[in-house]
Amino acid sequence: MNIHEYQAKKLFSEYGISVPDGKVAFSVDEAVDAAKSLDSDVYVVKAQIHAGGRGKAGGVQIAESVDEVRRHADELLGSQLVTHQTGPEGQTVRRLYIESGVDIADELYLSFVVDRAREGVVVMASTEGGVDIEAVADETPEKIHKVLADKRVGLAPYQARKLAFDLGLEGKTAFQAASMIGTLYELFTDKDCSLAEINPLVVTGSGEVIALDGKLNFDDNALFRHEDISDLRDESEEDELELEAKKHGLSYVNLDGNIGCMVNGAGLAMSTMDIIKQYGGEPANFLDVGGGADTDAVAAAFKIITSDPRVQGIFINIFGGIMQCDVIAEGVVNAVDQVGLKVPLVVRLAGTNAKEGRQVLDETDLDIVSADSMADGAEKIIDIVGVNAD
Amino acid sequence: MSILIDEDTRLLVQGITGDTGAFHTKLMLEYGTNVVAGSTPGKGGREVEGVPVFNTVDTAVEETGADVSVVYVPPAFAADAVMESADAGVDLVIAITEGIPVQDMIELKSFLGDRDVDFVGPNCPGVITPGECKIGIMPGSIHEPGNVGIISRSGTLTYEAVDQTTKLGLGQSTCVGIGGDPINGLDYIDCLEMFENDDDTNGVIMIGEIGGTAEQEAAAWIDENMSKPVAGFIAGSTAPPGKQMGHAGAIISGGSGTAEAKQSALREAGITVATSPAKIGDAMVEALD
Numbered sequence: 001m002n003i004h005e006y007q008a009k010k011l012f013s014e015y016g017i018s019v020p021d022g023k024v025a026f027s028v029d030e031a032v033d034a035a036k037s038l039d040s041d042v043y044v045v046k047a048q049i050h051a052g053g054r055g056k057a058g059g060v061q062i063a064e065s066v067d068e069v070r071r072h073a074d075e076l077l078g079s080q081l082v083t084h085q086t087g088p089e090g091q092t093v094r095r096l097y098i099e100s101g102v103d104i105a106d107e108l109y110l111s112f113v114v115d116r117a118r119e120g121v122v123v124m125a126s127t128e129g130g131v132d133i134e135a136v137a138d139e140t141p142e143k144i145h146k147v148l149a150d151k152r153v154g155l156a157p158y159q160a161r162k163l164a165f166d167l168g169l170e171g172k173t174a175f176q177a178a179s180m181i182g183t184l185y186e187l188f189t190d191k192d193c194s195l196a197e198i199n200p201l202v203v204t205g206s207g208e209v210i211a212l213d214g215k216l217n218f219d220d221n222a223l224f225r226h227e228d229i230s231d232l233r234d235e236s237e238e239d240e241l242e243l244e245a246k247k248h249g250l251s252y253v254n255l256d257g258n259i260g261c262m263v264n265g266a267g268l269a270m271s272t273m274d275i276i277k278q279y280g281g282e283p284a285n286f287l288d289v290g291g292g293a294d295t296d297a298v299a300a301a302f303k304i305i306t307s308d309p310r311v312q313g314i315f316i317n318i319f320g321g322i323m324q325c326d327v328i329a330e331g332v333v334n335a336v337d338q339v340g341l342k343v344p345l346v347v348r349l350a351g352t353n354a355k356e357g358r359q360v361l362d363e364t365d366l367d368i369v370s371a372d373s374m375a376d377g378a379e380k381i382i383d384i385v386g387v388n389a390d
Numbered sequence: 391m392s393i394l395i396d397e398d399t400r401l402l403v404q405g406i407t408g409d410t411g412a413f414h415t416k417l418m419l420e421y422g423t424n425v426v427a428g429s430t431p432g433k434g435g436r437e438v439e440g441v442p443v444f445n446t447v448d449t450a451v452e453e454t455g456a457d458v459s460v461v462y463v464p465p466a467f468a469a470d471a472v473m474e475s476a477d478a479g480v481d482l483v484i485a486i487t488e489g490i491p492v493q494d495m496i497e498l499k500s501f502l503g504d505r506d507v508d509f510v511g512p513n514c515p516g517v518i519t520p521g522e523c524k525i526g527i528m529p530g531s532i533h534e535p536g537n538v539g540i541i542s543r544s545g546t547l548t549y550e551a552v553d554q555t556t557k558l559g560l561g562q563s564t565c566v567g568i569g570g571d572p573i574n575g576l577d578y579i580d581c582l583e584m585f586e587n588d589d590d591t592n593g594v595i596m597i598g599e600i601g602g603t604a605e606q607e608a609a610a611w612i613d614e615n616m617s618k619p620v621a622g623f624i625a626g627s628t629a630p631p632g633k634q635m636g637h638a639g640a641i642i643s644g645g646s647g648t649a650e651a652k653q654s655a656l657r658e659a660g661i662t663v664a665t666s667p668a669k670i671g672d673a674m675v676e677a678l679d
Contacts, residue, residue: 114492116572116602119499151500192493222491224466253633266570267544267599270625270635271667274649277628278666286635291488291527291545292410319546319553321515322410322486322527351529351549374550375668 006097008214022099031073034098042101045072049091053083107200129200155185192222248300257282260305260314281382291322298331313385325349325357348377392519393584402456411462421530427454447478461485469494485511495573509575514567515545536561539585542597554671563591578608600626605652609659619677623664
C-alpha cells in the first residue's frame, strides 16, 4: 500500500525525523490558510498524488507570497497531473501540501528496500539526490552506497555512520544523518514497510539534515497489524476495479485488451494472458481468484470483468487445486443470474472437482463454450471475439 | 527414489482443525499419504479424519515420529508455526500459506539459519512424489509416477506442466512448488541439485515467472553443474512493469526481472525454453531427446 507524501512526513515527524513545516490542504482557501500559518517567506505548493515524478510534471511549485500560493493551488487542485508513472490520462490532484521553503545546500538520496536475494533490509544512500536514482544506478553505480541490516541485530549504529561518512558529510551533520538513518530503519521495521525513500534528503545552509520529500510503501500482507497505516489509504488514488477486487480478496490488474480473464493462481493467470496474446488476442485484465475464494468472491470477480466496457469475451481458465471447480461454476452461475451474460464465455475446468463443475454449468441453459485445455480455450475465445468484431 | 518425500514419509499437519487443513488432510489420506498427526494449539486430544490432534508440534513428533510437517496456518501465525516444527526436529517443513508478511519471512529465515531442516514455500502448492506421497493442495489425480522432476514458483501453472507430462507418458519423479513469495525456502538451485543426484529423475522442468533474478541464478548453476536435460517456462511476458501480478514476488521493477531477460538466460545455459504455457511438456520431450 502506498500513502501520500504529507502522510509519510507526519510519520517521519512522529519518529523524530526532521521535515519542513507543512500542512495539507483540500481546497484553495485551506492552502492559503496553511501558508499564512507557516513562519516562512517562501512556500512550496506540492500536489499530493501517489505517482512519482511530480516535480518534472509541474506538480511542485515555489511561491514567494501567499497570493502566489493561492494562484498555484487554484491551478493544481482538480487538474490532471501527468507524470511518467501515471499513464497518459494522469491522476487528479485532490490534495495539496503547503510547506515552508528550505535553504538547500546539498541534495542527497536515501532509501530502504527489502532485498529478496539477500533476504534482509538494504539501506542505499547516494550523493546524487533529487534526480532519478535508477539513472544513477545505471550510469554511476559507484555513487550508490549500500549496507545490509543484520537479520537479528537490525541496522547497527556503525552502519548508519558509515553511510553518512560515505556521503561525504562531516561533523554534526554526519551524526545527524546517521541518527536519521537509524530512526528511519526503526520506522521501516515497526510499520512493515516495503519501501522507504527520501529523495532528496537535504543538507541546509546551516548544516541541518532534513527530509525534503518522503515516500513510504507498506507490505499489504502486514496491514492486519497496523490499523493506523490502513487508515491512511486514499482510495481515490487507486483503480476503482482493482480496489473492488481487493475487497473480495481477488488480485486484479486492469489492462487494455478486450478478452476478460478469470483464472486461479497467479502463474496460470499470467500464462493465460501470455497465450491469449500469442494467439493474436489482447487480454483485458489479469485476474487471480486465489485459492480460498467462495462463490461470492467468484461472482464478484465475474462482475468486475463484465463491468469493463472493453470486454467483448471472457475466458475462464481454472486448474483446481485448493480451488474447487464447482465453486467457480456456482459463482459464475450466480453472477450471471444477477448481471446477465452479454458477451461470449469460454470455460476450461480441470483438476479438483472439474466434473462437478462442468455439471453445474451443463445444468444451466447458458450459452457457454467449453474448452479442454488452456490452448484450446484461448483459441476458441479469440475465434469468437474475432467473429463478433466483424 | 525421489526427492524430499516418499512412501516412508510420516506427515504432521499444522492447522489440521481449520477448514483448509481438514479438507486437504482428507485428500492427502485418500491419496495414500501417511498422515500420522495434526496440531492446533488448544485443540489437542481431538481427531480429524481419524488423525490424532496435538497442542504442540513437539508432543506430536514425540508421540508419532512425524518427520515432515505441512503448514495450513493463517498468515499471521504461519512463520511461528514453521519455527515450531523446525525446533521440534522434523526434516522438512512445507508452508502452503499465502500472505505471510515479508518481515516475518526475514525473521523466519534467520531462525532457520543453520538448523538441520529443509523448508519449502510459503505460498506454494506443496510437494508430491506421485504414487507415494502427496503433501499440499495439488490435485493428486493428474499426477503419474515417472521420471521428470518439476520445480515451480507457481501452483496452478505446475498443474499444467504435470498434466502435460502425464498426457505425454513421461510422468513425474517429484514436483516441488517453491512458492511465489519474494523470500522463500528451498530455491531452484537446491532442488536442481537434488534432482541431479536422484536416480529416478531423467530430466527437470523449471517453471519461473517475472520478478527477481532466481531463474537467472539457476540458469548459471545449470550451465556449470547439471548433466541432466532441463526444460523451462517463464510466465508473464505480457505483464506491465511496476504492477504486482498476484504473487507478491511477481513484479517487474526497473527493467530487471522481465520474462525476456529470464528466457534468454535460460537459453544461454542450454535449457529448452517453452514459448507457450501449452508446450511445457513438449519442451521436456525435446530436451530429453
